[in-house]
Amino acid sequence: MIVLGLILLLIGWLANLNWLWVLGIILLVIGAILWILGSTGRAVGGRRHWY
Template sequence: MLVLGLILLLLGFLLHISILWTVGIILLVIGAALWVVGSTGRLIGGRRHWY
């Protein structure tokens, strides 16, 4: 999710498409939050690891 957010963020910036920029920021924030919570060992959605 982090990689997809970064790609959309860059595409939105380079192509001047604001919706891609916004979605990219949202995906980056959600991906970072899931990464931090997952690295602490807590269960996310009933799973301990996401592959």
């Protein structure tokens, strides 16, 4: 999700599309939150491990 957010940020910046840029920021924030929760060992979405 973080990588997708970065890609959308880059495309939004190059194409000068503000809505795509905002969507990229939102995905980056959500990805960072999920990464932090997953690294602390907390179950995310009812699952402790994703395979």
